[in-house]
Amino acid sequence: MELELSLGDSPAPVKATVAPTPVLTPTCMGDGEDLELVLGVRAASRDEQDNQTTCTQSSEEATQGEEYETRPRGEAPVESLSFPLFVPSAETGSANSEVCTRGFDVNTRLADGGAAAGRPSSPSSMQEVSTRQQVADQEAADDEDNGGGGARKKLRLSKEQSSFLEDSFKEHSTLTPKQKSDLANRLNLRPRQVEVWFQNRRARTKLKQTEVDCEHLKRCCERLTRENRRLQREVAELRGSLRTTSYPPLYGLHHLPAASTVFRVCPSCEHSKVVAAASESFSSRVFAGGTADAAMSSPAAGSPPSSAANLFGARRPHFGPFAAVIPPVLRRQPSATS
DNA sequence: CAAAGGGGGCAGTTACATCA
DNA sequence: CTGATGTAACTGCCCCCTTT
Numbered sequence: 001m002e003l004e005l006s007l008g009d010s011p012a013p014v015k016a017t018v019a020p021t022p023v024l025t026p027t028c029m030g031d032g033e034d035l036e037l038v039l040g041v042r043a044a045s046r047d048e049q050d051n052q053t054t055c056t057q058s059s060e061e062a063t064q065g066e067e068y069e070t071r072p073r074g075e076a077p078v079e080s081l082s083f084p085l086f087v088p089s090a091e092t093g094s095a096n097s098e099v100c101t102r103g104f105d106v107n108t109r110l111a112d113g114g115a116a117a118g119r120p121s122s123p124s125s126m127q128e129v130s131t132r133q134q135v136a137d138q139e140a141a142d143d144e145d146n147g148g149g150g151a152r153k154k155l156r157l158s159k160e161q162s163s164f165l166e167d168s169f170k171e172h173s174t175l176t177p178k179q180k181s182d183l184a185n186r187l188n189l190r191p192r193q194v195e196v197w198f199q200n201r202r203a204r205t206k207l208k209q210t211e212v213d214c215e216h217l218k219r220c221c222e223r224l225t226r227e228n229r230r231l232q233r234e235v236a237e238l239r240g241s242l243r244t245t246s247y248p249p250l251y252g253l254h255h256l257p258a259a260s261t262v263f264r265v266c267p268s269c270e271h272s273k274v275v276a277a278a279s280e281s282f283s284s285r286v287f288a289g290g291t292a293d294a295a296m297s298s299p300a301a302g303s304p305p306s307s308a309a310n311l312f313g314a315r316r317p318h319f320g321p322f323a324a325v326i327p328p329v330l331r332r333q334p335s336a337t338s
Numbered sequence: 339c340a341a342a343g344g345g346g347g348c349a350g351t352t353a354c355a356t357c358a
Numbered sequence: 359c360t361g362a363t364g365t366a367a368c369t370g371c372c373c374c375c376t377t378t
Contacts, residue, residue: 155366156355174347196367199347204365206348 157197161187165194169201 157165164187172179175198184191 157366177345193366195346197365200365200367203348203350 155193157189157193161189165197165201169198173202173205174198 165183168179168183175183175195180191180194183189183194187194
């Protein structure tokens with residue numbers, strides 16, 4: 001049995017201080033327990049997108065006294081973004097998919113007469129949205145009249161907006177100010193909305209990844225526990241054989257070091273601790289008081305450990321090779337310079 | 339070099355829309 | 359009607375960088 005807990009680097013974070021989102025490569029999940037660690041929200045399918053109207057900015061924007069950059073109404077959206085548009089896929093966020101099928105999106109803004117390019121709208125949906133938008137505008141105006149401190153609106157991004165943001169997120173999980181403003185222009189959103197969407201999207205990705213990591217590590221822990229118990233039984237049996245047999249008949253048991261000096265098993269944590277002969281092994285670095293970081297940084301972390309496994313020859317392939325790499329701390333760490 | 343200030347990210351939370 | 363769920367938006371904090 002080979003165990004390899006390999007958590008790769010995240011493609012997402014740009015800054016070194018941001019905790020990477022690990023990508024698991026669970027090759028240890030044999031015996032039908034392989035984990036498919038595929039994350040990421042897919043973009044809406046073309047069929048779904050054809051079913052909607054392009055949504056524009058809510059007039060509520062005017063009611064929120066904030067630092068958002070103002071953008072001329074009806075300004076043609078930026079068309080030359082580098083992000084892929086509308087990658088076809090079978091799965092889409094169900095919540096957003098509801099928005100336009102109901103013909104209502106609070107983000108849709110018609111005050112500019114739909115002058116912005118790329119805004120196909122059916123007459124019927126336009127009517128309905130127009131009516132609802134008037135209500136929304138009135139409510140926004142009321143809020144403003146009340147000092148703008150009213151209850152915040154729950155805006156739902158259109159499917160097109162979400163799809164485009166998803167595609168952008170696949171390109172880069174963080175935004176430069178220019179990318180933010182370009183996206184906002186393209187989607188007729190406020191830059192703040194784009195920023196918030198990316199923040200929430202990163203949080204969702206991290207949460208999903210954390211759940212996957214936990215599940216994966218749980219399975220690996222269970223597997224290692226079972227393996228450890230099995231090895232302990234084997235060790236006990238071999239010791240019994242040593243006592244009853246003058247010389248080990250098979251497997252080169254004479255290579256087995258004295259149990260009291262070589263092999264210790266922590267009964268509480270069930271971590272094998274190879275003390276002497278296998279002191280150079282990976283497992284000893286992991287379990288013998290060493291930290292996971294030390295194991296990660298070890299040049300041997302990715303290579304098959306030798307001594308512990310080879311102690312027992314080909315009969316004992318189960319002790320290794322494996323590489324246990326603990327997922328990096330999710331909370332961002334202080335920078336190296338500070 | 340240190341303090342101040344701004345910008346951006348993240349964790350945690352709230353508020354709202356939607357659905358079963 | 360109600361609880362669960364998803365998510366947009368907010369708040370507060372921290373870190374990094376630039377400016378003074």
